[in-house]
Structure formats: structure tokens, C-alpha cells
Amino acid sequence: MVSILMRSHLFLQCLCLLASLSLVFTSQAISIQEASITDLQLASKQNKLTSRQLTKFYLCKICRLNPVVRAIIEVNPDGLKCANRADQESKAKKHDLLSILRGIPILLKDNIGTKDKQNTMAGLFALLGSTVARDAGVVARLRRAGAVILGKANMNEWKSYVLSADPCSISSGSAISVVANMVAVSLGTETNGSILCPASLYSAVGIKPTLGLTSRAGVIPITPRQDTTGPICRTVSDAVYVLDAIVGYDHNDAEATREASKYIPRGGYKVSQSSWSLWQETGQAGAVLVDNLKIKNIDVILNFNLSGKGTAVLAEFKIAQDAYLEELVLRSFADIIAFNQKNSKLQIGQDMFLASEATNGIGDVEKSALFNMANQSRNGFEKLMMQNNLDAIVTPGFEAVLVLAIGKFPGISVPAGYDDKGVPFGICSGGLKGSEPKLIEIAHSFEQATKIRKPPSFKP
Incomplete structure (x- = not known):
């Protein structure tokens, strides 16, 4: 697999920006580090921050940190042009009428196709310089929402939250770039844990959607039976904003997206700011936690x-x-x-x-x-959920990823703590197809109750 590809324009942009960016934000009462999408949009609305400034900030962070973490394989040479366009659109329209993602930089895993000057390689040198026919379905939706496609995240040259720890799966670049504050939000893909696993190990929030909820068109595949695309972010609310922007029907992936579209809630996916108090009230009203459940033939399911x-x-x-x-x-x-x-x-x-x-x-x-896999899912996870009338199963780390994968089920991982070496671990909630709204409520409630995530201390 590819060790690393660093396009020359990445370095040229960084060299040009280093001198200028150090003063850009000192006169403004803004902290870009760890800022949420809501924070960034509020700063934009108050005329304290432009998309161009934000994009430059992240390009500078990439220049400083990427030699250490090697999370990003390529930056978009037209990224600043896209940011300028977003700024112009923001001036032309009332801020309240704009998408929440307008002007927000986003990184894509390197297997997600873009019809622009970037490569789409999935870690394969054989695909260097190849031109895709069109933007991936999820990318087209992000562009319509006004997001700035900042670049491509590395799939194979992994670095984890603690640099000496073992990496996990192949959306690691998407996860580490977010937690290292080199971008606001990112997209990953999952076949067998490639969103939920790195999200857990890098102290990020990852959402693996129900298969077909997000289009697979234009994404370099492993198996369409399990492939799905979802957000990796620092907070549940950010992940939900991105999810809401990328779900929906795509004629280039018609069968799967048509079937899954029925699960999209009217009004879209949302995070209730009072979800934790509501969750507490629900518990007081008799919500039941069922411990020590076992999925039938789990040892077989977990064996590849x-x-x-x-x-x-x-x-x-x-x-x-x-x-x-x-x-x-x-x-x-x-x-x-x-x-x-x-x-x-x-x-x-x-x-x-x-x-x-x-x-x-x-x-x-x-x-x-x-x-056999269909039977394992039907007589295992599905049966367990229905017999016990469960909203979700909650597991430590990423133990349930294979169970969710074979059944095309959704899952959300949120930060849950750190071991004695400082390596993060998450907690994963999974449910039946279309259960994203309930999983979001659970994940956001846990996040707000614990507030356990902390940024890593990478140094260039």
C-alpha cells in the first residue's frame, strides 16, 4: 500500500501561509482550536471569521503537523477558491438561510471520488493521475451545501492518538486530522469497522450509517453489501450536521439509497440540546438497562x-x-x-x-x-434486539463492528476514556436499520454527561 503521497502544492501553500497566518486571528476573540461547526458559523455571522481565513488556518496546521502524523495525503489546490466562493455566497444571502456547512472545510478519505484537481487513489499508486467521471454522491451533496473540500485523508500510513500505539483500520487519516485540529470535520468509509474503530482509538465521534442512507456512488468499493460513508468529527453535533447533509437518494446508487431513504426523519437529523435531561427523565420514568446480553453464535460472527x-x-x-x-x-x-x-x-x-x-x-x-451471514444476523443481533425490545446495544470500544457490518446496521462511537498509557477508547451504540435518531440521542447524552474528550498534544 502507499506509504505517503505529498503533492508539491501542499508544501507551496504552506510556505506561503506560514508567515501570514500567525497574526490572522490574534486580533479576533476567536479560538479555532476545538471549535465546533456552530462556533465557526457564529464567528462568521458576527463578521469575525471568513471561510478563507478558516481554510488558511487549517492549511497552516496541516503544514506544521502532517509531517508528524501523516494523516493527509493531498490538499485541494482550489481549496482557497472554494472558500472565496463560500464567502461571496454568505455575503449575498442572509446567514440564517445558508447551510450550516457553508464555508466549513472538510477532508475526505482518499477513496471518495472528486471531479477536480485532486487524486482519488484509495492508497493505490496505480490510480495516481486517473480522472473520475464525477464527484461521489456524498461529495456532490457537500458541495451543494457549500462545504470546502480541503483535501484527501491518508488511508494507509497510520498514526494514532498516542504515536507509539497501534493504529486501527483505514479511515485513520480522517480521524487523526480531525482530533489534531487540522480540519473541522471529515468523511470516512466503513466496510468492517473503518469508521467506528479509528473513532474509538483516536477519541473522535464516528457515525456508521445504515447501508444506503449515504450514497456509495463514486466511492472506491470493497463490497457494496457492506460499504457505507459517514462522518468523523470531534463532537456528536458536528457529526450529525454532516450526516444530515450527505444522506438521501442518488440515482447513481438508486436501489440502496431509495430503500434507505424511508429511514430519514422528516426535518432531517438533529441533536436536541436538552437530550441529556430528557434521557435522565426517561430513565426515571422506567427506562431499562439490560446487562450481559449475548448474541447467538457471536464467536462465529466475529471470526472473519x-x-x-x-x-x-x-x-x-x-x-x-x-x-x-x-x-x-x-x-x-x-x-x-x-x-x-x-x-x-x-x-x-x-x-x-x-x-x-x-x-x-x-x-x-x-x-x-x-x-449463512444473513442467518447469523437475523438469528443473532436482530433477534436479540426484538426479543428484548431494545433501542440499542452499547459496547466498549469497537467490539460490535463486525456484527453491525454483516447486518448493514448503523453505529455511533463517542469518546469514553483513556487507558493508563493515555490511549483513548470509545463506547459504541448500535441499532437496527434506520435507528440513527435514537443512537444520536444516546451518543449525545453520553457526550454531554461525560465531556471526557481532550485534544492530543502533537508537536511538529
Whole structure:
């Protein structure tokens, strides 16, 4: 996999900004560090902050910290132009009529396609310089909301909250860039824990939506059966703002987004500022916490091979990659493998690619694996939830990610504490399809009751 790609314009922009940015905010009563979307928009409304200033601030932070954390693989060369446009739109319209994301910089995981001057590589040098046909569905929605696409987050050169700790999964760049205050919010993708896991380990908030709630179109796939895109942010409210902006029907992912659209609440996703008091009142009125529940065949579900996931994913990966690559210069999965073999010094290992290439579609073995996983989900998690009349299950860390993955269920991770080495851990709430509103309420209540998250102390 790619170690790191640092485009020259990232350094050029940083060099130009270093001298100028140190004084930009000293005369204003604004603290950009740890600022929420609401904080930033309030400063904008009070004419204390522009999108251009905010974007420059984050570019400077990237320049200073990225050599240490290596979270960002590329910055958008047109990022400041996008910020200027957002500022112009803000002047032309009443602030209250603008999207909450107007002018807010956002980073995208490197497998989320952008039809601009940035690459979309998913950590593959073979895709360097390839041009995607269109913005990913979620990116198109972010642009319509006026967000500033700041750059692409690294997928493979991981650095964690504590630099000596083991990294987790492949949305780590999205998570660490947010917690290190190199961007306001970010997008990650999840197949088997790639949002919930890094959110837990890096003291961030991550939302894995119900499959189809956010479009998969234009996102480099692993398996459409489990792939989903969601926000990674510092607070639950920020994550909800982003989620609300990216959900909805997309004709390029028609079947899944049409089916999931029924779950979107009228009026969108919201966070109640009184949710903690409401939660307390609910508990006093007889809400029940059910401890020590066990999902049937959980040991099988959590085993990548015994569950059938390994068999199914390898076949699905090849099919999904071939479908995605049809619109690019490299036309097939085999082309990727051939490039990697020819350029072995650039690409570190491709065992999964070779194993996937050896598959031959969805045959009897794969169908059996898919059938078994459906049964595991139906007779395990779904049955547990319905028999016990549960709103959600709550687990420490990211123990439930595989359970949620095979059932296409949503989950939210919020910071819950730190171990004796200072490594963060989260708490994850998961529920049945479409249960995001309840999960948001639970997550926000826990966040407001504990306020346990603290920023890391990275130094350049």
C-alpha cells in the first residue's frame, strides 16, 4: 500500500501561509482550536471569521503537523477558491438561510471520488493521475451545501492518538486530522469497522450509517453489501450536521439509497440540546438497562473466516473493483495487480488483491457464505434486539463492528476514556436499520454527561 503521497502544492501553500497566518486571528476573540461547526458559523455571522481565513488556518496546521502524523495525503489546490466562493455566497444571502456547512472545510478519505484537481487513489499508486467521471454522491451533496473540500485523508500510513500505539483500520487519516485540529470535520468509509474503530482509538465521534442512507456512488468499493460513508468529527453535533447533509437518494446508487431513504426523519437529523435531561427523565420514568446480553453464535460472527465473510468479500471485492474501474484508464482489477507487480517498490503487498483475483464470481460456495451471514444476523443481533425490545446495544470500544457490518446496521462511537498509557477508547451504540435518531440521542447524552474528550498534544 502507499506509504505517503505529498503533492508539491501542499508544501507551496504552506510556505506561503506560514508567515501570514500567525497574526490572522490574534486580533479576533476567536479560538479555532476545538471549535465546533456552530462556533465557526457564529464567528462568521458576527463578521469575525471568513471561510478563507478558516481554510488558511487549517492549511497552516496541516503544514506544521502532517509531517508528524501523516494523516493527509493531498490538499485541494482550489481549496482557497472554494472558500472565496463560500464567502461571496454568505455575503449575498442572509446567514440564517445558508447551510450550516457553508464555508466549513472538510477532508475526505482518499477513496471518495472528486471531479477536480485532486487524486482519488484509495492508497493505490496505480490510480495516481486517473480522472473520475464525477464527484461521489456524498461529495456532490457537500458541495451543494457549500462545504470546502480541503483535501484527501491518508488511508494507509497510520498514526494514532498516542504515536507509539497501534493504529486501527483505514479511515485513520480522517480521524487523526480531525482530533489534531487540522480540519473541522471529515468523511470516512466503513466496510468492517473503518469508521467506528479509528473513532474509538483516536477519541473522535464516528457515525456508521445504515447501508444506503449515504450514497456509495463514486466511492472506491470493497463490497457494496457492506460499504457505507459517514462522518468523523470531534463532537456528536458536528457529526450529525454532516450526516444530515450527505444522506438521501442518488440515482447513481438508486436501489440502496431509495430503500434507505424511508429511514430519514422528516426535518432531517438533529441533536436536541436538552437530550441529556430528557434521557435522565426517561430513565426515571422506567427506562431499562439490560446487562450481559449475548448474541447467538457471536464467536462465529466475529471470526472473519468461520462467518463466511472472508469467502464472500474476496469475490465481491473483485466484482466491485471491475465495475468501478470501467470508467478509468485502468480498466480492470487485473490491471491494478499488473501495475503493482511492475512497480513493487511503490506498492507494499497485494495479498488480498491476488486472493480476490483468483475468485470466479458468486458461485455456490459464495452463495452459501452469504446465506449463512444473513442467518447469523437475523438469528443473532436482530433477534436479540426484538426479543428484548431494545433501542440499542452499547459496547466498549469497537467490539460490535463486525456484527453491525454483516447486518448493514448503523453505529455511533463517542469518546469514553483513556487507558493508563493515555490511549483513548470509545463506547459504541448500535441499532437496527434506520435507528440513527435514537443512537444520536444516546451518543449525545453520553457526550454531554461525560465531556471526557481532550485534544492530543502533537508537536511538529
